[in-house]
Amino acid sequence: MSLTGKRxxxxxxxxxxxxxxxxxxxDRAPAxxxxxxxxxxxxxxxxxxxMNGSPTVAPDLAARVRAVAEAMDYQPSPVARSLALGxxxxxxxxxxxxxxxxxxxxxxxxxxxxxxxxxxxxxxxSNENVAEEAIxxxxxxxxxxxxxxxxxxxxxxxLRALSERLAPLVLLNRELPGSTVPSLSVDYAAGINxxxxxxxxxxxxxxxxxxxxxxxxxxxxxxxxxxxxxxTDPGCQLSELDCGSTFDDGHAAAxxxxxxxxxxxxxxxxxxxxxxxxxxxxxxxxxxxxxSVTGFDDIPFARYTNPPLTTASIPRNELGRQAWDRLWALxxxxxxxxxxxxxxxxxxxxxxxxxxxxx
Amino acid sequence: MSLTGKRxxxxxxxxxxxxxxxxxxxDRAPAxxxxxxxxxxxxxxxxxxxMNGSPTVAPDLAARVRAVAEAMDYQPSPVARSLALGxxxxxxxxxxxxxxxxxxxxxxxxxxxxxxxxxxxxxxxSNENVAEEAIxxxxxxxxxxxxxxxxxxxxxxxLRALSERLAPLVLLNRELPGSTVPSLSVDYAAGINxxxxxxxxxxxxxxxxxxxxxxxxxxxxxxxxxxxxxxTDPGCQLSELDCGSTFDDGHAAAxxxxxxxxxxxxxxxxxxxxxxxxxxxxxxxxxxxxxSVTGFDDIPFARYTNPPLTTASIPRNELGRQAWDRLWALxxxxxxxxxxxxxxxxxxxxxxxxxxxxx
DNA sequence: AGGGCACAGGAAACCGGTTGCCACCAAGAT
DNA sequence: ATCTTGGTGGCAACCGGTTTCCTGTGCCCT
Numbered sequence: 001m002s003l004t005g006k007r008x009x010x011x012x013x014x015x016x017x018x019x020x021x022x023x024x025x026x027d028r029a030p031a032x033x034x035x036x037x038x039x040x041x042x043x044x045x046x047x048x049x050x051m052n053g054s055p056t057v058a059p060d061l062a063a064r065v066r067a068v069a070e071a072m073d074y075q076p077s078p079v080a081r082s083l084a085l086g087x088x089x090x091x092x093x094x095x096x097x098x099x100x101x102x103x104x105x106x107x108x109x110x111x112x113x114x115x116x117x118x119x120x121x122x123x124x125x126s127n128e129n130v131a132e133e134a135i136x137x138x139x140x141x142x143x144x145x146x147x148x149x150x151x152x153x154x155x156x157x158x159l160r161a162l163s164e165r166l167a168p169l170v171l172l173n174r175e176l177p178g179s180t181v182p183s184l185s186v187d188y189a190a191g192i193n194x195x196x197x198x199x200x201x202x203x204x205x206x207x208x209x210x211x212x213x214x215x216x217x218x219x220x221x222x223x224x225x226x227x228x229x230x231x232t233d234p235g236c237q238l239s240e241l242d243c244g245s246t247f248d249d250g251h252a253a254a255x256x257x258x259x260x261x262x263x264x265x266x267x268x269x270x271x272x273x274x275x276x277x278x279x280x281x282x283x284x285x286x287x288x289x290x291x292s293v294t295g296f297d298d299i300p301f302a303r304y305t306n307p308p309l310t311t312a313s314i315p316r317n318e319l320g321r322q323a324w325d326r327l328w329a330l331x332x333x334x335x336x337x338x339x340x341x342x343x344x345x346x347x348x349x350x351x352x353x354x355x356x357x358x359x
Numbered sequence: 360m361s362l363t364g365k366r367x368x369x370x371x372x373x374x375x376x377x378x379x380x381x382x383x384x385x386d387r388a389p390a391x392x393x394x395x396x397x398x399x400x401x402x403x404x405x406x407x408x409x410m411n412g413s414p415t416v417a418p419d420l421a422a423r424v425r426a427v428a429e430a431m432d433y434q435p436s437p438v439a440r441s442l443a444l445g446x447x448x449x450x451x452x453x454x455x456x457x458x459x460x461x462x463x464x465x466x467x468x469x470x471x472x473x474x475x476x477x478x479x480x481x482x483x484x485s486n487e488n489v490a491e492e493a494i495x496x497x498x499x500x501x502x503x504x505x506x507x508x509x510x511x512x513x514x515x516x517x518l519r520a521l522s523e524r525l526a527p528l529v530l531l532n533r534e535l536p537g538s539t540v541p542s543l544s545v546d547y548a549a550g551i552n553x554x555x556x557x558x559x560x561x562x563x564x565x566x567x568x569x570x571x572x573x574x575x576x577x578x579x580x581x582x583x584x585x586x587x588x589x590x591t592d593p594g595c596q597l598s599e600l601d602c603g604s605t606f607d608d609g610h611a612a613a614x615x616x617x618x619x620x621x622x623x624x625x626x627x628x629x630x631x632x633x634x635x636x637x638x639x640x641x642x643x644x645x646x647x648x649x650x651s652v653t654g655f656d657d658i659p660f661a662r663y664t665n666p667p668l669t670t671a672s673i674p675r676n677e678l679g680r681q682a683w684d685r686l687w688a689l690x691x692x693x694x695x696x697x698x699x700x701x702x703x704x705x706x707x708x709x710x711x712x713x714x715x716x717x718x
Numbered sequence: 719a720g721g722g723c724a725c726a727g728g729a730a731a732c733c734g735g736t737t738g739c740c741a742c743c744a745a746g747a748t
Numbered sequence: 749a750t751c752t753t754g755g756t757g758g759c760a761a762c763c764g765g766t767t768t769c770c771t772g773t774g775c776c777c778t
Contacts, residue, residue: 030501030524032734043758048736058756078502079447080734082438083763090481090502098467108457111484120502122449123482125470142389143437143449143479165389247663274663304606304633306665391764402728407766417726439764442733 031074040068051076091327092122092140094133095150101299102316103150106172109320110148117328119145128215130154134162141166146327148172153215168330170323173218175339182326182336184319188218188296189225191312191344195266195294196229198310198346203355204264204292205236208257210243210250210276212268219268222296226266237262243272250275254283263291263355270295270302270311277305277351288353298347307350314344390433399427410435450686451481451499453492454509460658461675462509465531468679469507476687478504487574489513493521500525505686507531512574527689529682532577534698541685541695543678547577547655548584550671550703554625554653555588557669557705562714563623563651564595567616569602569609569635571627578627581655585625596621602631609634613642622650622714629654629661629670636664636710647712657706666709673703 033051037044042065049057050065057065068074082088093110095103111121124140126133130153141147146168152159156176163169163181171183199207209226212219223240230238239260243253250272257265257276265280267273273295277287285291287307295302298313319342326336392410396403401424408416409424416424427433441447452469454462470480483499485492489512500506505527511518515535522528522540530542558566568585571578582599589597598619602612609631616624616635624639626632632654636646644650646666654661657672678701685695 033736034734044735045737045759046757049757052736056756061757075497075501077442077734078498079438079441080763081736083436083442083765084734084736086763088438098463098470104457104463107482108484111457111482115484120499121482123466123470123480125467125474138434139437140479142434278663301660304637305663392766393764403765404729404767405727408727411766415726420726436764439733440766442735443764443766445733 030077031069031072033074033076036065036069036072036074039072040065048076088144089118090120090122090144091146091148091324092124092144093148093150094124094126094137094140094152096126096128096133096153098123098125102297102314105316106148106150106320106323109317110324111320113321113324117324126153128153134158137162137166141169146170146331148323148327149174151217168327170326170330170336172319172323182330183339184322184326185339185341186218186314186319187341187343188221189228190341191296191314191346192222192225192266193229194344194346195296195310195312196226198348198352199264199266199292199294200233202264202292202352205355206239206260206262206264207237208239208241208260208262208265210241210253210257210265210267210272212243212245212272214242216245222268243268245269245272247271247275247278250277251279254279257291258283258285264352265291265293267293267295270297270299270309273309273311273351274301274305277307277309287351290356292352292355294352296344302347303349305351310349310352311347312344313347315342318342389436390428390431392433392435395424395428395431395433398431399424407435447503448477449479449481449503450505450507450683451483451496451503452507452509453483453485453496453499453511455485455487455492455512457482457484461656461673464675465507465509465679465682468676469683470679472680472683476683485512487512493517496521496525500528505529505690507682507686508533510576527686527695529685529689529695531678531682541689542698543681543685544698544700545577545673545678546700546702547580548587549700550655550673550705551581551584551625552588553703553705554655554669554671555585557707557711558623558625558651558653559592561623561651561711564714565598565619565621565623566596567598567600567619567621567624569600569612569616569624569626569631571602571604571631573601575604581627602627604628604631606630606634606637609636610638613638616650617642617644623711624650624652626652626654629656629658629668632668632670632710633660633664636666636668646710649715651711651714653711655703661706662708664710669708669711670706671703672706674701677701 033044033047037047046057047065050062091114093107097103107123114121122140122144124136126136133152134154137147137149147166148170150172152171152174154162159176160179163176163179169181171181173185175183175185207230211223226238230236239262241253241256243249245268250267254276265276267276273293277293280287280291287293295309295311298311302309302311322340329336392403392406396406399406405416406424409421450473452466456462466482473480481499481503483495485495492511493513496506496508506525507529509531511530511533513521518535519538522535522538528540530540532544534542534544566589570582585597589595598621600612600615602608604627609626613635624635626635632652636652639646639650646652654668654670657670661668661670681699688695
């Protein structure tokens with residue numbers, strides 16, 4: 001036979017790259033629109049129309065094509081579609097820190113909302129790194145149709161410049177005054193005010209604030225609100241203690257708290273509050289008998305601690321959901337609606353009580 | 360001029376769709392390789408080569424092209440690249456429930472590991488829905504280069520069939536015997552054994568198990584191990600109580616636990632253990648004085664409860680990291696290495712103590 | 719001076735879809 | 749019997765990149 005000898009290194013022509021070992025059943029590499037069209041004896045255009053449910057294809061032809069597609073278990077390539085359509089059906093979320101319960105819940109809310117609209121979610125973590133965050137945002141945005149940027153650490157002028165390239169964009173926990181970028185944030189000041197009022201009603205006059213990380217914008221909000229609210233009353237004393245955002249930070253600050261003589265502690269967040277409670281307990285102080293403690297966030301555990309924590313609750317999930325709503329509106333070409341500042345809800349539990357009667 | 364009148368509805372030809380309002384500076388729509396090539400007076404091929412650092416371009420030309428690209432702030436379209444290269448630099452993660460701390464940590468570990476290798480992460484939640492999970496997995500996989508499937512609820516035969524289409528695939532907390540799919544899982548049996556041994560040393564003889572969700576494979580593992588370990592000792596009694604996976608489930612089961620007369624409670628996970636502790640406390644029982652309680656998972660809060668929880672710790676983050684390692688090996692064409700079963704580490708804290716001396 | 723060679727860079731095919739435009743066909747109208 | 753009309757479905761351009769192949773150039777060597 002002339003078959004032998006005519007093949008130096010097996011370099012035949014077409015070889016539709018079936019990726020090595022022929023497996024049982026359908027070929028390895030996913031079927032393409034071209035192969036389906038060929039198998040069904042129609043043009044690629046027709047297959048495309050059928051797959052997209054275009055009504056301009058005769059019903060019987062459509063059925064046949066569908067049958068062939070089914071048999072080859074063909075699914076249009078999302079990547080190719082994305083290129084052709086100029087849209088990816090994907091949105092991105094960028095957060096500073098995936099370990100933070102706040103962002104975990106935002107992620108969940110966003111993912112679920114996007115999912116019900118047939119969109120996928122790309123997630124990236126900036127690790128609190130400003131330079132990386134900007135790069136990441138641009139990159140992620142180009143892989144998707146829109147972007148949710150949570151608690152961005154990017155300085156305002158830069159963010160303003162960036163916002164054009166990132167649109168459709170929704171900001172979380174960060175505002176950009178005078179811009180059209182929709183922004184969802186938490187009214188930390190309002191939360192602090194509610195806490196302060198609660199504490200004041202309980203008779204507290206000497207307060208200690210366990211501050212969060214220096215770069216945190218939301219910590220700044222809290223401080224400002226705290227000073228403003230507490231300063232209205234001249235008989236009051238406020239001590240600000242550098243602390244942090246973790247349990248251990250709060251724990252370590254307990255001694256300093258005692259040193260201030262405060263009768264109530266306002267912690268940056270729930271974790272810090274737990275740490276503080278734990279530390280105070282070890283120092284022999286009773287909460288709330290000797291000293292009251294408040295948190296912020298209402299993380300899931302806040303109701304299960306001993307004593308349950310008085311805190312300001314913020315609807316983290318809802319933040320994610322609404323971010324999607326805004327983004328969806330933007331993707332639809334419409335306006336995104338006005339900015340929203342979520343009002344924290346004060347949850348009075350058992351970590352706060354009347355100020356001890358001064359001796 | 361013959362220019363007028365020859366334009367019925369403004370239908371000129373090219374119209375490079377600059378998307379309406381001309382903004383200041385660079386044009387709205389991102390620059391394309393074609394426009395850069397044109398501006399630089401070279402072919403698209405050359406621009407492509409420059410952007411990819413090909414050494415076959417003369418240095419001065421490369422510099423010029425780079426300058427032009429910079430000026431137009433051109434970035435190659437990831438979508439187009441994905442199509443051309445047949446790879447997306449993205450991997451997907453599918454989890455049953457984003458609210459579960461376990462998966463949150465896996466997500467984080469995976470995201471960080473993938474990030475350092477220049478890959479992005481697509482996340483989807485199956486909501487514990489088997490049918491949806493399969494669809495989601497296929498869809499997600501086609502948008503990315505590989506897939507991590509966590510605690511899949513898909514029945515074995517179906518999963519086996521699916522695994523071909525999903526490769527490169529890494530399974531988390533789920534094994535597929537006899538398959539080549541790498542699998543990372545937790546040796547729940549070993550964890551249970553450690554707990555049992557600890558309890559036995561403390562003199563406990565009557566045990567109550569607060570079982571997890573019925574569909575959970577890891578719950579099955581625990582039950583089996585528990586029966587095996589406890590049955591070796593004829594003087595021991597084991598009561599299995601249907602419960603669930605949440606704090607409230609555990610809380611609700613407290614009364615039933617008391618009914619069994621058990622001196623120690625093995626809870627499905629930490630949350631259930633917390634709930635049980637809380638419920639037992641309300642019923643007037645002291646932990647561990649009257650009854651010991653153990654958890655499973657070592658969620659961050661386990662060390663902060665009152666009393667701190669004795670539990671079996673599993674390296675959730677590490678699971679994510681290693682999932683990436685396996686996936687990366689697979690993407691590289693190599694073998695993924697053998698399956699791993701992580702050994703939980705028993706953390707003895709203060710929720711367990713000697714069995715009360717029987718009356 | 720001419721042949722050979724290395725190399726830089728352009729033309730065009732390709733990735734896998736979508737879609738505007740047009741040709742073709744059958745049926746209804748005149 | 750011819751023109752019109754409407755519905756079907758193919759052709760080919762396009763999305764924005766990458767890569768193979770090939771050509772043209774300049775240099776070196778004899």
